[in-house]
Amino acid sequence: MSTGTESTAAAGLRGVVAAQSKIGDVDGEKGVLIYQGYDIHDLAEHSTFEEVVYLLWNGRLPTQSELDAHTEQLRSNYGIPAQVIELMKQFPKDADPMDVLRTAVSTLDFFDKDGHKTDRESSTRTATRITGQIGTIAAAWDRIRNGKDVVKPDSSLSIAENFLYMLRGERPDAEEARMFDIALILHADHELNASTFTTRVVAGTLAGVYGAITAGIAALAGPLHGGANTAVMKTLLEIGDLSAVDAFVDNALANKQKIMGIGHAVYRTEDPRATWLRKFSKTMAERKGESKWFEMSQRIEQLMYEKKGMYPNVDFYSASTYYLMDIPLDLYTPIFAVSRISGWTGHVLEQYENNKLIRPRAEYIGERGLKYKPISER
Numbered sequence: 012m013s014t015g016t017e018s019t020a021a022a023g024l025r026g027v028v029a030a031q032s033k034i035g036d037v038d039g040e041k042g043v044l045i046y047q048g049y050d051i052h053d054l055a056e057h058s059t060f061e062e063v064v065y066l067l068w069n070g071r072l073p074t075q076s077e078l079d080a081h082t083e084q085l086r087s088n089y090g091i092p093a094q095v096i097e098l099m100k101q102f103p104k105d106a107d108p109m110d111v112l113r114t115a116v117s118t119l120d121f122f123d124k125d126g127h128k129t130d131r132e133s134s135t136r137t138a139t140r141i142t143g144q145i146g147t148i149a150a151a152w153d154r155i156r157n158g159k160d161v162v163k164p165d166s167s168l169s170i171a172e173n174f175l176y177m178l179r180g181e182r183p184d185a186e187e188a189r190m191f192d193i194a195l196i197l198h199a200d201h202e203l204n205a206s207t208f209t210t211r212v213v214a215g216t217l218a219g220v221y222g223a224i225t226a227g228i229a230a231l232a233g234p235l236h237g238g239a240n241t242a243v244m245k246t247l248l249e250i251g252d253l254s255a256v257d258a259f260v261d262n263a264l265a266n267k268q269k270i271m272g273i274g275h276a277v278y279r280t281e282d283p284r285a286t287w288l289r290k291f292s293k294t295m296a297e298r299k300g301e302s303k304w305f306e307m308s309q310r311i312e313q314l315m316y317e318k319k320g321m322y323p324n325v326d327f328y329s330a331s332t333y334y335l336m337d338i339p340l341d342l343y344t345p346i347f348a349v350s351r352i353s354g355w356t357g358h359v360l361e362q363y364e365n366n367k368l369i370r371p372r373a374e375y376i377g378e379r380g381l382k383y384k385p386i387s388e389r
């Protein structure tokens with residue numbers, strides 16, 4: 012579809028509305044994020060991750076008995092097939108956890124008789140299974156690669172508590188568990204971000220839920236998307252000290268290098284998720300008596316605002332929060348997936364409900380009318 016010299020293609024599809032959805036909305040000018048009509052601050056203050064999963068899938072808050080049944084369903088799905096654990100034990104120990112997650116989630120398909128069904132009931136059952144299981148995979152991989160026994164999930168615990176428990180072999184205390192639970196709420200959905208769009212494109216072909224989620228995990232792994240949280244902590248470690256922040260930022264900007272965790276494709280003001288994570292980073296700094304990472308982050312935030320008018324995104328303060336929770340750097344993005352699975356599956360269910368194959372056009376800018384030349388004449 013060539014249109015001459017003027018391009019009609021929106022670079023990066025910015026501003027293109029590619030789906031109707033009731034799941035979530037981002038107002039980038041005002042810095043407002045809503046899930047199914049509820050403001051993220053309201054949910055972070057009062058809800059739990061399990062309840063938010065229900066909300067995203069069903070479009071309304073549950074009654075107590077609905078929430079109990081939904082939570083029970085999620086918890087009864089924490090376990091993963093022994094074959095998947097055995098398979099993971101064969102992977103190279105230095106494999107990237109996002110690659111492991113992508114591969115292991117894909118294999119769950121073999122053990123789910125509903126995996127390729129796209130009716131609401133079956134696909135919700137599959138969504139429940141993956142949402143219960145994904146954290147178990149991420150935590151199990153960290154144990155396996157470190158030569159430790161895999162910790163069996165505890166179905167008396169919430170998804171947040173259970174994840175930290177399986178990772179460390181010890182239950183988190185109530186304050187840490189609640190912070191982690193809120194972090195999961197904050198990452199649950201974000202409208203048509205790159206990975207969610209990916210899941211909808213795959214679901215739009217009527218491929219099964221596992222295919223859509225596997226593709227979503229692949230998209231999330233990139234450093235311009237979910238991979239940014241790990242990159243932020245690497246940057247902080249590289250800078251090393253508060254006194255070195257100014258020079259680092261100046262140098263990065265002079266060399267047109269991006270500071271990870273800063274800027275957003277939609278927000279033009281404070282990302283409301285960063286407001287909570289900034290608070291958690293500070294709380295963890297106080298809990299651990301180690302304020303350096305929080306102070307360095309604050310200074311970067313201040314400089315980027317002064318010099319570029321840019322704000323931190325969700326990944327910026329989650330980095331120092333997770334670091335002080337003693338979570339390995341390369342698990343930050345898998346944790347994002349442990350939460351975002353709820354939004355991905357919500358969008359997949361929504362896509363199936365009123366499906367139309369997603370098939371945009373490309374603006375062709377190549378040549379036309381060339382004639383095939385035998386290889387001996389080229």
Ligand SMILES: CC(C)(COP(=O)(O)OP(=O)(O)OC[C@H]1O[C@@H](n2cnc3c(N)ncnc32)[C@H](O)[C@@H]1OP(=O)(O)O)[C@@H](O)C(=O)NCCC(=O)NCCS
Binds near residue numbers: 234239273277
């Ligand atoms: C998220 C992101 C991809 C948004 O991209 P975008 O809205 O398309 O903005 P662009 O990448 O086109 O950047 C616009 C300008 O701001 C600059 N910029 C954007 N993010 C920047 C950052 N983190 N640090 C320094 N400069 C940045 C770009 O270099 C560009 O400058 P230019 O106009 O002089 O070329 C981008 O801000 C980024 O790469 N941030 C770092 C990675 C990150 O944290 N990702 C997680 C997102 S939740």
